[in-house]
Amino acid sequence: MLPLVRKRSRPGEAHGQGSHEVRFTKVTIYLVERRMGRSRRRILTNLARSKGFYVEDILSGTVTHIVAEGNPAMELWLWLRAQGLPLPARLEVLDISWFTESMQAGEPVPVETRHRIQDSSQQLGTVLTSRVSQYACQRRTTLDNRNKIFTDAFEVLVEHLEFSDSKGPCLAFKRAASVLKSLPSTLRHLGDADGLPCLGEHCRDVLEEIFECGKCSRVEDLMCNEKFRTMKLFTSVFGVGPKTAEKWYHRGLRTLQEVVSQPNVHLNKMQRAGLLYYRDISRGISRAEADAVGRIIAETMHCISPSATMTLTGGFRRGKAFGHDVDYILSTPESGAEEALLLRVIDRLRYQGILLYCDYQESTFDKERIPCRRFEAMDHFPKCFLILKLDAMTVEDGGLQNNPEDQRGWRAVRVDLVAPPADRYAYTLLGWTGSTQFERDLRRFARLERGMLLDNHALYDRNKSILLPAKTEEDIFAHLGLEYIEPWQRNA
Numbered sequence: 478m479l480p481l482v483r484k485r486s487r488p489g490e491a492h493g494q495g496s497h498e499v500r501f502t503k504v505t506i507y508l509v510e511r512r513m514g515r516s517r518r519r520i521l522t523n524l525a526r527s528k529g530f531y532v533e534d535i536l537s538g539t540v541t542h543i544v545a546e547g548n549p550a551m552e553l554w555l556w557l558r559a560q561g562l563p564l565p566a567r568l569e570v571l572d573i574s575w576f577t578e579s580m581q582a583g584e585p586v587p588v589e590t591r592h593r594i595q596d597s598s599q600q601l602g603t604v605l606t607s608r609v610s611q612y613a614c615q616r617r618t619t620l621d622n623r624n625k626i627f628t629d630a631f632e633v634l635v636e637h638l639e640f641s642d643s644k645g646p647c648l649a650f651k652r653a654a655s656v657l658k659s660l661p662s663t664l665r666h667l668g669d670a671d672g673l674p675c676l677g678e679h680c681r682d683v684l685e686e687i688f689e690c691g692k693c694s695r696v697e698d699l700m701c702n703e704k705f706r707t708m709k710l711f712t713s714v715f716g717v718g719p720k721t722a723e724k725w726y727h728r729g730l731r732t733l734q735e736v737v738s739q740p741n742v743h744l745n746k747m748q749r750a751g752l753l754y755y756r757d758i759s760r761g762i763s764r765a766e767a768d769a770v771g772r773i774i775a776e777t778m779h780c781i782s783p784s785a786t787m788t789l790t791g792g793f794r795r796g797k798a799f800g801h802d803v804d805y806i807l808s809t810p811e812s813g814a815e816e817a818l819l820l821r822v823i824d825r826l827r828y829q830g831i832l833l834y835c836d837y838q839e840s841t842f843d844k845e846r847i848p849c850r851r852f853e854a855m856d857h858f859p860k861c862f863l864i865l866k867l868d869a870m871t872v873e874d875g876g877l878q879n880n881p882e883d884q885r886g887w888r889a890v891r892v893d894l895v896a897p898p899a900d901r902y903a904y905t906l907l908g909w910t911g912s913t914q915f916e917r918d919l920r921r922f923a924r925l926e927r928g929m930l931l932d933n934h935a936l937y938d939r940n941k942s943i944l945l946p947a948k949t950e951e952d953i954f955a956h957l958g959l960e961y962i963e964p965w966q967r968n969a
């Protein structure tokens with residue numbers, strides 16, 4: 478490095494750079510006093526300044542090299558985070574060895590891995606040096622998201638792009654968020670994103686801004702944007718997609734109250750139910766409530782067919798404590814009986830007076846059909862999207878996740894039931910367990926890496942032109958030559 482001999486005037490000049498010349502303008506050192514001690518810190522500060530290094534007395538955003546001595550990594554990082562400063566891109570957190578070597582060399586020596594104090598509460602370094610797969614189905618993603626600050630920002634951008642139907646950029650942000658969710662620890666600086674897949678220029682810009690300012694201006698702008706907020710509100714209604722929301726917005730509607738009171742707004746059956754039960758179904762459903770729904774359906778089902786079974790899928794199977802709906806798979810040992818079973822379950826729920834809404838979709842399943850390439854395609858099994866009336870008495874422990882002012886002793890919950898033929902149970906279970914991003918990448922992996930087509934019904938080997946049978950999810954992973962990923966590791 479060529480030393481630049483120049484005196485810098487800085488706003489912080491007063492606290493002590495004194496008359497020393499600053500020879501290295503790209504480096505601003507901050508010495509951590511804890512464990513080093515005040516007097517040693519003062520000595521080291523004077524030494525560095527006499528050699529032309531710029532040493533900052535206070536920790537600020539201009540610091541590029543933080544130097545600590547004798548601090549256990551975890552303790553140091555906890556302390557650093559507690560300072561409440563955004564840890565800027567390319568901030569180096571270094572052991573005293575870098576400082577000593579630089580003093581000996583009379584100039585800042587290049588930073589090497591051995592100098593860095595790794596954020597070692599986590600094994601980020603190890604993960605970043607091993608390769609992170611571009612496919613979510615080759616990553617293990619638990620609910621413990623250490624990069625929420627970044628993924629939340631990406632998810633707002635995703636939502637915005639979904640409203641404007643920009644599929645490509647939307648998918649890019651979804652993939653980036655998914656990669657970050659799989660990491661065992663928080664990114665420390667932009668450099669950490671270097672080896673990661675799916676983090677293109679636009680994603681890195683977002684990360685960089687968050688490192689520097691603690692937030693992303695595009696996201697901040699969206700959160701205050703009237704159109705974005707209105708679109709979010711309208712699409713949160715069951716049965717309302719971006720097209721309808723946009724139409725309402727252009728008519729000048731801004732609140733749900735306005736939507737329901739406008740005589741010329743045409744609502745379909747699903748939207749009417751969505752608005753009628755909005756207060757309930759916009760609230761999360763707890764695991765205890767999901768289990769209560771399960772018991773009601775199980776009892777109903779066993780009256781009809783004692784050999785039938787049911788499985789909780791969706792987010793709850795992945796270990797989530799709350800969901801927006803409850804997803805159950807019903808199955809019968811004898812293939813062909815499932816459609817009648819589902820219809821009879823619905824009839825009984827209606828008879829019990831707890832069926833508030835029902836959208837039944839009959840089977841269009843064809844066992845010879847090759848899986849569909851389009852991810853968004855609906856599956857062909859008989860299924861229903863319901864709103865059920867859940868009585869507080871049926872829920873164990875905590876009771877209902879109701880609005881406190883709703884004292885009516887019941888709440889409405891969204892429930893999805895699907896009834897595949899027995900020989901397709903494993904594919905259905907895998908498909909409905911999610912997460913959506915995990916499913917998307919399973920299919921992409923199958924197609925691009927294995928020449929196979931996968932959907933909720935089947936796996937087709939294009940090379941051999943056969944549909945591959947599977948009894949369990951493990952069988953499907955094995956067909957794909959993938960390591961088995963547990964449901965709780967599929968929160969991609």
Ligand code: UTP
Binds near residue numbers: 803910913
């Ligand atoms: P959900 O939308 O219920 O998501 O679909 P989730 O992960 O359970 O999230 P919360 O907790 O309810 O908010 C679960 C899975 O079922 C698939 C989806 O693709 C997703 O992976 N699914 C859903 C289908 O395959 N077909 C459908 O008709 C509906």
Ligand code: MN
Binds near residue numbers: 803804
């Ligand atoms: Mn769900």
